[in-house]
Amino acid sequence: MKKIPGLAGRVRVGAPDASLTPVSGVVAVAELVGRLGVTAALDDAVGRIKQRDRGLSGGEFLVAVAQAQMCGAQFWVGLDRRRADTAGEALSAVPTPAASTAVELASRFGPAQVAGIEEGIGEIACRVVGLLPAARRAVLRTGGATIDLDGTDVEVYGAKKEGIAYSYKGARAGRPHVATWAEAGVVTAADLLAGDEDPRPGAGSLIERSVATLNAAGVTARPKVRGDVGYFAKDIAQAAVEAGCDFSLGVTRNPAVWRAAAAIPDDAWRKAERMKGAQVAVCDYAPAGWPPATMTVVRRVKVHATDISADPRARRRRTIPKAQLTLALDGLVGHVYAYSFIATNLDVSTPAKTVAVEAWHRMRTDIEDRIRDAKHGAALRHLPSGSRAANTVWMWGALLAVNLSAWLQELAGLDDGDGRGRNHLGTLRHRLITVPARLVRHARQVTLRLPPRQQLLAQVLARLRRLPIWT
Numbered sequence: 001m002k003k004i005p006g007l008a009g010r011v012r013v014g015a016p017d018a019s020l021t022p023v024s025g026v027v028a029v030a031e032l033v034g035r036l037g038v039t040a041a042l043d044d045a046v047g048r049i050k051q052r053d054r055g056l057s058g059g060e061f062l063v064a065v066a067q068a069q070m071c072g073a074q075f076w077v078g079l080d081r082r083r084a085d086t087a088g089e090a091l092s093a094v095p096t097p098a099a100s101t102a103v104e105l106a107s108r109f110g111p112a113q114v115a116g117i118e119e120g121i122g123e124i125a126c127r128v129v130g131l132l133p134a135a136r137r138a139v140l141r142t143g144g145a146t147i148d149l150d151g152t153d154v155e156v157y158g159a160k161k162e163g164i165a166y167s168y169k170g171a172r173a174g175r176p177h178v179a180t181w182a183e184a185g186v187v188t189a190a191d192l193l194a195g196d197e198d199p200r201p202g203a204g205s206l207i208e209r210s211v212a213t214l215n216a217a218g219v220t221a222r223p224k225v226r227g228d229v230g231y232f233a234k235d236i237a238q239a240a241v242e243a244g245c246d247f248s249l250g251v252t253r254n255p256a257v258w259r260a261a262a263a264i265p266d267d268a269w270r271k272a273e274r275m276k277g278a279q280v281a282v283c284d285y286a287p288a289g290w291p292p293a294t295m296t297v298v299r300r301v302k303v304h305a306t307d308i309s310a311d312p313r314a315r316r317r318r319t320i321p322k323a324q325l326t327l328a329l330d331g332l333v334g335h336v337y338a339y340s341f342i343a344t345n346l347d348v349s350t351p352a353k354t355v356a357v358e359a360w361h362r363m364r365t366d367i368e369d370r371i372r373d374a375k376h377g378a379a380l381r382h383l384p385s386g387s388r389a390a391n392t393v394w395m396w397g398a399l400l401a402v403n404l405s406a407w408l409q410e411l412a413g414l415d416d417g418d419g420r421g422r423n424h425l426g427t428l429r430h431r432l433i434t435v436p437a438r439l440v441r442h443a444r445q446v447t448l449r450l451p452p453r454q455q456l457l458a459q460v461l462a463r464l465r466r467l468p469i470w471t
Contacts, residue, residue: 280351
């Protein structure tokens with residue numbers, strides 16, 4: 001009979017140890033929240049959500065939801081699991097409410113309280129920017145701020161959930177509609193729509209509220225609004241101008257813009273930045289009713305005929321003029337061009353400026369990264385309540401978690417000092433937050449015993465503790 005190798009046959013499972021926590025890195029979130037005065041800023045902006053002053057305030061509750069999602073909570077019941085972690089709760093910024101209590105508190109957030117969340121984020125962003133090195137602070141405040149617009153569908157189950165409808169894809173869904181400050185990686189405004197609601201009518205409000213957040217953060221440069229073809233509407237362009245912004249919005253491929261693109265001389269095309277095989281030019285097309293000085297920038301990308309999908313539903317086929325597509329599918333030409341169009345009031349008076357504007361517009365995918373982070377790093381891929389108000393707070397918990405992640409990495413020096421090296425929240429959780437440790441209390445000192453080679457938390461705490469405490 002063979003023996004079991006090592007100690008496997010002799011190990012006993014002892015009593016549970018309440019001094020152990022799987023999320024020792026939550027203390028870094030608590031340090032950030034305390035240094036920036038996050039709960040107080042949110043409380044001042046959100047106001048009271050209860051008649052009696054006991055238990056969690058509005059700001060503390062929002063931080064508790066965001067903190068739970070940063071630690072991996074996917075549904076309201078995840079708050080109960082957080083409460084069961086005694087050592088982790090001792091390290092947390094605020095106490096975690098029970099799931100049933102949380103849903104009740106979330107249902108008390110009306111339009112005024114939700115608007116207060118955005119106001120509070122503007123105040124906190126101002127504090128963060130003020131603590132950054134002078135060069136980074138100048139980039140954010142005077143180097144040009146970009147407001148990105150986008151939405152995402154969150155599929156849900158349950159026919160009786162409020163504010164839920166079938167989307168064009170046939171799925172029952174809610175639709176978070178989000179605006180972000182691209183350079184800072186911060187969500188500035190958001191609405192929770194039903195799956196069948198058009199986000200365009202609310203885009204002007206998002207722009208106006210985002211500008212207010214940027215002003216609160218001390219941004220002095222004229223903002224620029226950026227959106228894909230789903231925001232091709234003169235009302236959105238006009239709203240941007242009225243809010244003191246420039247705009248750059250994708251253009252629907254209509255017959256007029258196709259004719260204008262076909263009339264561009266061959267010598268007008270210039271090589272695009274950071275995109276192989278792409279060229280850029282300005283065409284003679286101005287959408288009717290749009291603000292004065294609106295111009296249309298065209299990008300074309302060479303596509304080999306053999307790379308064109310045979311599936312008539314393929315998106316790339318819609319970007320190729322029909323006549324060229326027919327020739328390519330018949331094997332009569334070796335390559336064709338796929339076209340994209342941008343309507344903008346930015347300066348495109350020279351080829352160099354045109355190339356720069358197109359390259360900048362292409363970076364609107366930053367907001368897709370923020371939304372992906374909120375869905376897969378936090379828990380915005382779920383709308384777990386039957387109440388629209390509770391789901392709105394859950395959405396803001398996820399978006400606040402993304403903001404806290406960005407602020408933490410900015411102030412702790414984890415993002416290379418320019419925001420481009422920023423980790424996704426899921427990566428930050430793996431590297432920093434979900435690190436097991438033992439909480440030891442001795443001689444009025446509290447010590448975390450971390451595993452070997454897990455010193456990132458110590459480095460982050462050291463950086464954060466050099467910051468002043470906001471009073």
